[in-house]
Amino acid sequence: MKNILIIGCGLLGSSLLKSISKKKIAKKLFIYEKSKSNIAKIKKLKLPGKIVKSLKDGVINSDLIIFCTPMSEYKKIILKINNFISSKTLVTDIGSSKIQTSQIIKKFLKKDIQWIQSHPIAGSEVSGPEHGKENLFNDRWCIIIKEKNTLKKNINIITKFWKRIGSKVVLMSAEKHDKIFSITSHLPHLVAYNLVKSAQDFEKKQSYDLIKFSAGGLRDFSRIAASNEIMWRDIFFNNKKNISKAIDLFINNLNQFKKDINSKNNKSIIKKLIQTKKVRLKIIKLKQDIDKPDFGRN
């Protein structure tokens, strides 16, 4: 890798900047960011890399371009960079859903350019360059999307890049990716947003001041329900077919739970509550979460 351009410098973009710089992965590092407030933050924080004023400046000088903007920005930026990108330049991104992006790339990106999609499973409820962390991707999974026409050589470059960042890499198709993450990420976020929304509705209707009693469970969900709204709108819209199916499965199961509760079906309830417990143990064993009660809060 020689020169890298990061387009969009929020939480993930700034974390990549820090990691690339610390690990000396790029010879030159460029940042393109359209938000003036983010540019001011980047300067104040003295983040590594050179801020380019035009996309062209960054694109023509880079071997790898990493899209770190909301996915709804991709099309517009693709149409711009088509005018000056060289066929030697490789493109990737960090977006959380893949089929829709795949279609946009196929439809709009100049034919001789390869864009290999990435999805590092890292992030948090906060946004913006001020929250960037050099180790955000360390030991986290990064999914790389392998499509029929993807050149092995380019897969290798992207794989090597993420491994140097510190991630564990796995290849899969866009279809499999979007199915898996509709369950492990998109549905959980939707359910968290929906739970907090329901609590707000209830509070309004009952005039009870209930948020102060959120330590009994609601507060866990409120973290995820504080995630960036543009990012999550894009994910919900882009992966709507799989998310719709996930919602149906979830509602069917919830209705069954309700039935079991109302009929006091002890055997069925206990079986479920014991089964679900196993997932936590598996997650801890797979080192996908901290091994402390209550997330080690106290």
Next chain:
Amino acid sequence: MKNILIIGCGLLGSSLLKSISKKKIAKKLFIYEKSKSNIAKIKKLKLPGKIVKSLKDGVINSDLIIFCTPMSEYKKIILKINNFISSKTLVTDIGSSKIQTSQIIKKFLKKDIQWIQSHPIAGSEVSGPEHGKENLFNDRWCIIIKEKNTLKKNINIITKFWKRIGSKVVLMSAEKHDKIFSITSHLPHLVAYNLVKSAQDFEKKQSYDLIKFSAGGLRDFSRIAASNEIMWRDIFFNNKKNISKAIDLFINNLNQFKKDINSKNNKSIIKKLIQTKKVRLKIIKLKQDIDKPDFGRN
């Protein structure tokens, strides 16, 4: 307060033991525990207090009895202690739902005994005396249930007790309590159990190994879905009317979300996602959660 008996020494019972002992709240401290494995743990951990072999030994020597067993045990224990409890003895508990317990007390407890229900909003996904923490109740809310016949003198004793433990006290009716916690605690637990169950169903159906990708959201829910099954079965059964209503509200909202996603209703989605974000800020401001991204995990 002179002598205190803790019945049931799991996470909350053992935390109370430690706190009562550390703060010298009782002259004598007794423990009644029916599980042999827990008794062995209590001895090994050298928890403060004297283990009594019979309920009678503990009850006749105590001024305050605190039920820390699953709620489904209350009736059986009440019927036993009725035989030897003195009218000078005050009873409380730490159960998470209140209307049903209220009815059991009214129906089965000897008429001259006062039981003032408490609900400290503290706990975690782990169970057992080995997890007890002296500061579990510090700065946490404790709800005290005030009923028509509750003597003010006794409310004062129980209030003083929890304040000495370190909690902030609020009084409310069993009805209001069960409504509020159906939303802030019971529904979140049910939804977490149901989400993990849905992920398990999906994994089985698709033969995808998806738990390893749980860092995108699912892992937050898995913590709550690892909570004690007996405790939560009891809560779901005891508060089934309010929980049923909460489920209906939740499903209605989720169907609306699904509709908005499928029709790409940008305005409605963005409005919801911005609104729900505010709850996190409020929770942090009210000091009901840790003020660090990602629960300060990394």
